[in-house]
Amino acid sequence: MRRTVRLLGVWTLGLAMLSLGCNRGGSNGVAIVTEPEASGPVLTPVEAKGYGTITGVVTFDGTPPLMKPIAMGDHPHAPHCQSKDLMDESWVVNPTNRGVANVVVWVKPPKGSFFPLPPDAQKTWTDEVHMDQPKCAFTPRVVTMFPEYYDAQANKLRSTSQLLVIRNDSPVVHSAEILGSIAQNSSQITTIPAKVPGGKPSEQAFRLKSDRNVMTVNCSLHRWMRGFVWAFDHPYSAVTDANGRFEIKHVPAGSELTFSVWHEQGQLSVPKTGQPITVPADGTLNLPLTIQMPAPLPTPPMPMLDPAGSPDAKSK
Numbered sequence: 001m002r003r004t005v006r007l008l009g010v011w012t013l014g015l016a017m018l019s020l021g022c023n024r025g026g027s028n029g030v031a032i033v034t035e036p037e038a039s040g041p042v043l044t045p046v047e048a049k050g051y052g053t054i055t056g057v058v059t060f061d062g063t064p065p066l067m068k069p070i071a072m073g074d075h076p077h078a079p080h081c082q083s084k085d086l087m088d089e090s091w092v093v094n095p096t097n098r099g100v101a102n103v104v105v106w107v108k109p110p111k112g113s114f115f116p117l118p119p120d121a122q123k124t125w126t127d128e129v130h131m132d133q134p135k136c137a138f139t140p141r142v143v144t145m146f147p148e149y150y151d152a153q154a155n156k157l158r159s160t161s162q163l164l165v166i167r168n169d170s171p172v173v174h175s176a177e178i179l180g181s182i183a184q185n186s187s188q189i190t191t192i193p194a195k196v197p198g199g200k201p202s203e204q205a206f207r208l209k210s211d212r213n214v215m216t217v218n219c220s221l222h223r224w225m226r227g228f229v230w231a232f233d234h235p236y237s238a239v240t241d242a243n244g245r246f247e248i249k250h251v252p253a254g255s256e257l258t259f260s261v262w263h264e265q266g267q268l269s270v271p272k273t274g275q276p277i278t279v280p281a282d283g284t285l286n287l288p289l290t291i292q293m294p295a296p297l298p299t300p301p302m303p304m305l306d307p308a309g310s311p312d313a314k315s316k
């Protein structure tokens, strides 16, 4: 089955969230375990009439923007960081096929319903999601997670125990500053020491909660470093690869779901977010998408000045 999706949505980047940091070794950090509060009316499960796959490719519509080197000025780590040919990754577009990387796609259940925790046989998520710092950049820049699922019997969200692990494999110190919604988590800044020559990478693990908004990840020592985390209460999400391609496996079939798309360039005109879709059982729903550069904001008119240079002179 092949459908072309054209979207006219304009998105504004929503920032907010919190994260709870914890040291996996347990000796230096404080692992905070919080049972989520009851989350309102009881939801009904999405009935899966089999399972299917969603695939697609996100293509840039127009002339792709050129990636530019990051300006570091006289930062003391510039010699190291610049040796890695760092580029601004706000837009990563494949010059061959114009595929756009780092686009997040996911599905939403019908209103008033939820995706039950999939059986083990259909586990597609990992116990850890990694974000490394090998070259004064977060790599990968964008990740999605499944840290919580909805338990209908208890009417609350429960942890899947999945962790975000940020790893420093470089000879310079970094930090991780995770910023998200106040309602879900508390923000935290954690220093991640440089790797000792011949030693193992330094790591910090974060236990996050699911959230409707994207989390940003910054390094307070290198302000150009930027990462993004989407944490869902289901595993049905993906990030486009270097060719702009994505795949979401084992999606419940037969129910009308909502397909959503996000790219970090906030005010973005994109083909279709909020598109209703139905995944075929044992089949594949293909969704080719295009994405455009947001229109420039209008320049406000300059105030009229009289010869004396005062806009209020005539009224005096």
Ligand SMILES: [Cu+2]
Residues within 6 Å of the ligand: 136, 173, 174, 175, 219, 220, 221, 222, 225
């Ligand atoms: Cu850094």
